[in-house]
Amino acid sequence: MDVKAFNRSLWVFHVNTGSCNGCDIEIIAALTPRYDVERFGIKLVGTPRHADVLLVTGPVTREMAKKLKRIYDQVPDPKAVMVVGNCGSTGGVFYESYNLVGPVDKIIPVDVYVPGCPPRPEAIIQGVIKLWEKLEDKRRGKC
Amino acid sequence: MIEIVYKIGMVPVIAVLGIVLGLLYNGIDRKLAARMQSRVGPPIIQPFIDIKKLLMKESIVPRHAIKWLFNLMPVLALSASLLTLLYIPFCGIGPAFEGYGDLVLVLYLLVLPPLAITLGAFASGSHYATIGAQREMVTMISYELPLAIAIVSVAWLLSMANPSLPVFSLSVISNNPIWNFTTPLSFLGLLIIFIALLLVIPGELGKTPFDVAEAETEIAEGVFAEYSGRNLALFYLANAVRTIAIASLIIAIFLPWNLSTFFNFSYLSLLFDALFFLIKLFVIIFISSVFIRVIVPRLRITQVVSTYWFYTTLIALLGMLLIWIGCCLKG
Ligand code: SF4
Numbered sequence: 189m190d191v192k193a194f195n196r197s198l199w200v201f202h203v204n205t206g207s208c209n210g211c212d213i214e215i216i217a218a219l220t221p222r223y224d225v226e227r228f229g230i231k232l233v234g235t236p237r238h239a240d241v242l243l244v245t246g247p248v249t250r251e252m253a254k255k256l257k258r259i260y261d262q263v264p265d266p267k268a269v270m271v272v273g274n275c276g277s278t279g280g281v282f283y284e285s286y287n288l289v290g291p292v293d294k295i296i297p298v299d300v301y302v303p304g305c306p307p308r309p310e311a312i313i314q315g316v317i318k319l320w321e322k323l324e325d326k327r328r329g330k331c
Numbered sequence: 332m333i334e335i336v337y338k339i340g341m342v343p344v345i346a347v348l349g350i351v352l353g354l355l356y357n358g359i360d361r362k363l364a365a366r367m368q369s370r371v372g373p374p375i376i377q378p379f380i381d382i383k384k385l386l387m388k389e390s391i392v393p394r395h396a397i398k399w400l401f402n403l404m405p406v407l408a409l410s411a412s413l414l415t416l417l418y419i420p421f422c423g424i425g426p427a428f429e430g431y432g433d434l435v436l437v438l439y440l441l442v443l444p445p446l447a448i449t450l451g452a453f454a455s456g457s458h459y460a461t462i463g464a465q466r467e468m469v470t471m472i473s474y475e476l477p478l479a480i481a482i483v484s485v486a487w488l489l490s491m492a493n494p495s496l497p498v499f500s501l502s503v504i505s506n507n508p509i510w511n512f513t514t515p516l517s518f519l520g521l522l523i524i525f526i527a528l529l530l531v532i533p534g535e536l537g538k539t540p541f542d543v544a545e546a547e548t549e550i551a552e553g554v555f556a557e558y559s560g561r562n563l564a565l566f567y568l569a570n571a572v573r574t575i576a577i578a579s580l581i582i583a584i585f586l587p588w589n590l591s592t593f594f595n596f597s598y599l600s601l602l603f604d605a606l607f608f609l610i611k612l613f614v615i616i617f618i619s620s621v622f623i624r625v626i627v628p629r630l631r632i633t634q635v636v637s638t639y640w641f642y643t644t645l646i647a648l649l650g651m652l653l654i655w656i657g658c659c660l661k662g
Contacts, residue, residue: 193458197377197384224370229377235459237391237550237559240384264389264559 196229198320201239201263204284205256205292207246209303210306215243218309230316241319244298247275247282249288260296268323269298270315274305281305315329336394342417345544349416353571354378356612360621367625378571382564383413391574404451405558405565411443419576420583421504432483433499437580441535444569445471448554451566455557465551466543468634473532473639474541480545480647481524481531485584485656488517489658491658501580505587517657523650527584530643532619535577536570540627541635567596578615579608586611 274280302315358375365372453466492512534541
């Protein structure tokens with residue numbers, strides 16, 4: 189496993205597509221001094237244009253579907269998508285709700301799922317590492 | 332002839348040195364900030380890694396952007412920052428373009444990168460970037476006043492002491508440490524002006540608490556909202572180089588001493604001077620960027636304006652007044 193491959197620099201843009209905010213708080217927890225993902229070069233950025241990774245939480249409500257697609261298109265290549273939480277991966281507690289068009293992988297291609305409702309910060313960090321390898325594969329495939 | 336060759340030869344040397352040092356200090360800055368928040372923090376070479384990654388990524392030009400302006404501005408920002416460095420005493424040696432430009436030119440060159448950022452943001456056609464650009468302009472207008480007052484007072488103090496010297500020339504300023512010409516009262520004034528200038532630096536560099544133009548939590552990175560890949564990397568570099576340029580300017584004015592004037596290192600003096608310069612650079616950047624950034628959260632744009640136009644200007648004016656009184660009493 190070559191974690192250094194994507195150069196230890198991964199900028200993440202976080203989209204909330206109707207989550208209950210549980211997962212978002214766990215993502216913030218990963219940034220706090222206790223877990224401090226910045227030491228791996230992971231940084232939360234404020235615009236999709238700077239991002240390498242789209243971090244999606246939530247089951248994609250009808251309103252968010254088009255916007256999610258658009259945000260995905262705004263991220264420059266090479267990019268990857270990571271879904272955090274059960275409801276983004278499968279619908280979770282919101283499964284078969286009348287108001288959903290998700291889960292996320294019905295709208296945009298997803299690379300990594302992190303299950304849990306909400307997942308622990310460790311699980312999110314492990315998801316990022318999986319993503320790292322995947323981005324690197326993508327890059328190799330291109331060259 | 333040899334002089335011209337020397338000047339042209341210095342350009343790539345200073346450029347590379349400026350970029351490498353800029354990124355290195357940026358890394359140290361991030362590491363220290365992280366340590367102060369009791370985090371482990373990224374490795375010191377993180378900015379190099381980030382730049383390498385950004386250069387590898389796609390550079391998107393939005394559909395509504397003015398393409399040539401959008402792509403030109405990052406280049407302009409970086410080249411202006413590098414150009415500034417050529418007019419400032421750097422790493423213990425005099426300015427590379429000595430005699431071709433003075434402090435006033437440096438002040439104008441320092442305005443150029445924020446202007447380029449503003450124009451680039453307007454050209455990107457994004458709402459967030461437009462708001463960011465407006466804020467950037469307001470910030471720029473606010474910090475220029477105390478900056479100008481400080482620079483003028485320094486030049487004035489110098490001209491009172493030696494009327495015959497070209498006081499705006501940076502090599503003259505750095506060869507005649509201004510502290511030598513002070514009376515107790517004007518010493519106090521100078522100290523106050525030094526503090527005012529240290530307060531101006533984070534605004535110049537768009538660092539927290541004055542990073543209203545980027546404000547990633549409110550306006551999606553503001554001026555840089557639409558920039559990606561190579562263009563973003565160029566802005567990143569420009570900012571890093573500008574940090575070095577501004578800190579070197581402060582050093583040239585207020586801390587111009589070299590070790591070789593006090594001790595005799597014979598042929599190693601250049602090396603020791605350069606090392607000593609790096610230490611001074613670290614101190615300035617630590618106080619004005621890292622320390623302030625960690626202890627104060629972001630201000631609102633109105634607070635930025637009042638901080639600079641009111642408080643910092645007042646401080647600078649007080650310093651100017653003290654210098655004036657001091658000089659009058661002496662003369
Ligand atoms: S997975 Fe659970 S905790 Fe996370 S957003 Fe969905 S419902 Fe909330």
